[in-house]
Amino acid sequence: MTDWRAVIIGFLVTTVLSIVGLAIPGIGQFVAGLVGGFVAGYLAGGGLGRGFWHGLLAGAFGGIVVGVLLALVVALTGWAAGPIGGLLSGVAGIGILLAALLVSFILALESALAGAVGGLFNPRSQSSGRTRRSRR
Structure with a gap:
């Protein structure tokens, strides 16, 4: 079962570090x-497979959200230039969206690998049958 808390935290870490990382394109x-995927995998725990899955989801969400936002910005910017500008920027926005989806797929894979490593570093196993509340 997917631990959405781990995925969302990994996504947020990836997003914040990506914004900070704009200084070093x-x-x-x-x-x-890598860091966001590791965080998602570590928080999810449970070993390689579980960490891989959570890192993959965190990385994919990050890439898709950034791609959609970038495509919308380009499309809206051209829309302000009138009908011809709107048409040209709409086509450019679709191209940017497709390129961003490709990049997000690649980044999701590297995030998934880091998530697998993070899952190994977390000593607690989600498959042990115990819940988080029963560990207190």
């Missing part, structure tokens, strides 16, 4: 995906 986003 490419490297900043790469590190953000």
Whole structure:
């Protein structure tokens, strides 16, 4: 079962570090995906598979949200330029969205690998039958 809390926290870590990482294009986003995936996998726990899954979801959400926002900004900017500008920016926005989806797929894979490592570092196992509340 998916631990959405871990996915959302990993997504937020990736998003914040991606914004900070704009100062170092490419490297900043790469590190953000690794750290966010690791955090999601660590919080989910349960080993390689569970960490991989949660890191993948956190990385994919981050890439898709950024891609959609970037495509919308380009489309709206062109829309302000009138009908011809709107048409051209709409086409450019679709191209940017497709490129962003491809990049998000690649970043989701690296986030998933980091999530698998994070899942290994978390000693608690979700498959042990105990819930978080019963551990207190």
